[in-house]
Amino acid sequence: GAVVSQHPSWVICKSGTSVKIECRSLDFQATTMFWYRQFPKQSLMLMATSNEGSKATYEQGVEKDKFLINHASLTLSTLTVTSAHPEDSSFYICSARTQGLETNEKLFFGSGTQLSVL
């Protein structure tokens, strides 16, 4: 099946620094990618929808200037956590969607990134 590669798997950074997380679709073109975050014992929460070649659509309550999303190509989306703070520590996971979601499940997930901000 299709593979989505997410890198890094885990990252520790100092407060105030920026962290970039990459999400790549390895064997298909993803016109749309989604970014989620998951706090312990809570559900995956959608942060933003990233469409190739256009600005990302952010969910209510998500700061677009803090969580910068770039979807410059059909196989790569990046999430940059700018000026990270301890409260940004979380598990971030991306997913990539091909066309035809209604007829065939074409949503694939990365393995996630555990961010710890000291």
Place this chain on the structure above:
Amino acid sequence: AQSVAQPEDQVNVAEGNPLTVKCTYSVSGNPYLFWYVQYPNRGLQFLLKYITGDNLVKGSYGFEAEFNKSQTSFHLKKPSALVSDSALYFCAVRDISGANNLFFGTGTRLTVIP
């Protein structure tokens, strides 16, 4: 607004016994419902979905789920559990307003005891 509830954080079942992981949902229209599984150190994997048609949906690895409109439930089931089924299971409902997003439940950790 769409929402999904998984009332059990943890489910333990003996190997060979049937298993059920519960999920209830709330949507304004017709639901598109999904089950995903997350194995340790791996991404979420699709198990099965309900869009329309038969209420009993069969998916990967011998799993099935039954859509019950009157009870707004979509419980995941398997007749005979395997130790390798131990994982984190997420129920999800699709936002049919056009954004094609998925809203997830909080997850249920299934442990199959040998």
